[in-house]
Amino acid sequence: MDTKLQRSWMMYDWANSAFATTIMAAVFPIFYNSVAAANLSEGAATSYYSFTQSIAVLIVAVMAPILGAIADYSAAKMKFLRFFAYMGMAGSILLFTVNEGNYILASLLFIIASVGFSGGNVFYDAFLPHVTNKDDMDRVSTKAYAFGYIGGGILLAINLLMIMKYSWFGLPSSKEATQLAFVSVGLWWFIFSIPLFKNLKEEKVVNQGKRTKSYVAIGFSRIGETFKTLKHYKQLLIFIIAFWMFSDGISTIIRMATFYGATIGIGQNDLIAALLITQFVGIPCTLFFSKLAKWISAKKALTLALMVYVVIVILGYFMTSALHFYLLAVCVGTVQGGAQALSRSIFARMIPHNKHAEFFGFYGITSKFAAIIGPAVFGITAGLTDNSRLGILSLIVFFVIGIVLLQLVNIEKGEQEAKALEDQSDRVKVKAK
Structure with a gap:
């Protein structure tokens, strides 16, 4: 495979991970x-912040499968990726305008930026089968996550220094330094997305026939067809349900860990520094999980x-x-990047070649609906009890169920199911001619 193309694809992880680290996890x-x-x-x-998270992922969850289906039909994955990426960049930069007491504005801008980040990832993930082959997916996927840890970690380190030592940068306070950090995310995201936007050329769609319906109608139609055919992808379906469960726990930890730490009295510098440690520990450990998978x-x-993760939740309580x-x-x-990268590559191996974006839309909606539940439970618990520890402990249920269901998945059989249905679809197209 083209290593330059793979590096270009990986660099987008480097680029948009700045949002995941500085805005989603650490500073915001x-x-x-x-x-x-x-x-x-x-x-x-806590409740407003939790519901802000849930609203953001709900929007993407509703949009993702439709957009994926449209992108598959029109070969417009790159156009959609650009659109959502630019939305995320703009939302990040505009957080600069938030001041004391502007929690509604902060929530709105975060939702815009988060929709851009998550929406773009639907199409970014869908390009994985285009830049590598089945045998190399685990390596490329985990290496991309490692790139993300490096890129997100470098910018987070710079922003941490800027916030803690704001006078070195000629800034009047840590508040202004934090606002400038939001701007740096948008610029970083834009600059390091350029290799992907420049080098990845999407294949033209062939044999789709004349389009007689709008793309939205086509998207809804194809999603309906995918729901109907999921019964033929039994192994994939079990994996989706398992992923739904454990992804809820992972996503909630990513989104709420810093906020949770702040509510129990841990200082801002300690919180951000700890997340910086997570980034740089994640680099070798994510690559190690690629080897471990082999x-x-x-x-x-x-x-x-x-x-x-089960141990982490118990200790977190x-x-x-x-x-x-x-x-x-x-x-x-140690485990975050490996878990996410291997989930992505396992899923990619069990989907039909001609429906990458559509099925990654399902992958996206699974993770996004899961991400709605966790923060919502966290927020409701905090609002009713004024104590967020029980919300953290409840995540054990999601991990345990996810682990049990994962054991029922036969990946090799799932690959065979996808190939058989893909071949059947090709035969139907030939007969139609």
């Missing part, structure tokens, strides 16, 4: 709590990562100090 949650929602009570601030199989490696948060950050960095 603290900024929201201390600045944007400064006039709200602790419980109200040694013991991708399914067993993913299962191991999920078991570590008892966390009381910055040292505890640092230790948990190391644990998360």
Whole structure:
């Protein structure tokens, strides 16, 4: 395969991971709590922030499968990727305008940026089978996540230094430094997306026939067809349900960890520094999971990562100090990238070649609907009890169910199911001619 094309694809992970680290995980949650929602009570601030997360992923969850189907039919994955990426970049930069008490504006801009980030990832993920082959998917997928850890970690380190030592940069306070950090995310995202936008050329769609309906109608129609045919992809269906469960836990930890730490009294610098540790621990560990998948199989490696998450959740419930948060950050960095990368590559191996974006739309909607439930439960629990520890502990259920279901998946059989139905579809097209 073209290694330049693979590197270009991986660089998008480097680019947009700046949003995942600086805005989603590290800086924005603290900024929201201390600045944007400064006039709200602790419980109200937690609830508003949690519901902001849920609304953002709900929008993407509803849009993702339709957009994926449209992109497959029109060969417009790159156009959609650009559109959502630019939306995310703009939303990130505009967070610069948020000041004390502007929690509604902060929520709206975060939702816009988050929709751009998550929507773009639907189409970015769908390009994985285009830039590599089946045998190399685990390696390319995990290496891309490692690129993301490096890129997101470098910018987070720069922003952490800027926020802690704002006077070195000629800034009046950490608030202005934080606002400038949001701008840096948008610019970083744009600059390092250029290789992908320049080098990846999408294949033209052939044998689609004359289009007689709008793309939206086609999208809904194809999603309906996919729902009907899912019964033929039994192994894929089991994996989707398993992924739905454990992805809920992973996504909630990513989105809520820093906010949770802030509510129990851990300082801003400790929170951001711990997440920086997660990034750089994640680089070698994500690459290690690529090797581990070859040694013991991708399914067993993913299962191991999920078991570590169960331990993380239990320890998180008892966390009381910055040292505890640092230790948990190391644990998360050990397994986070590996779990996400292997989930993506396992899924990619069990889908038909001619419906990449459509099925990655399902992959996206699965993870996004899961991401709605976790933060929502977290927010409701915090609002009713004024204590977020029970919300953290409840995540064990999602990981345990996900682990059990994952053991029922036969990946090789899933590949055979996808190939058989793809061949059947090709025969139908030939007869139609």
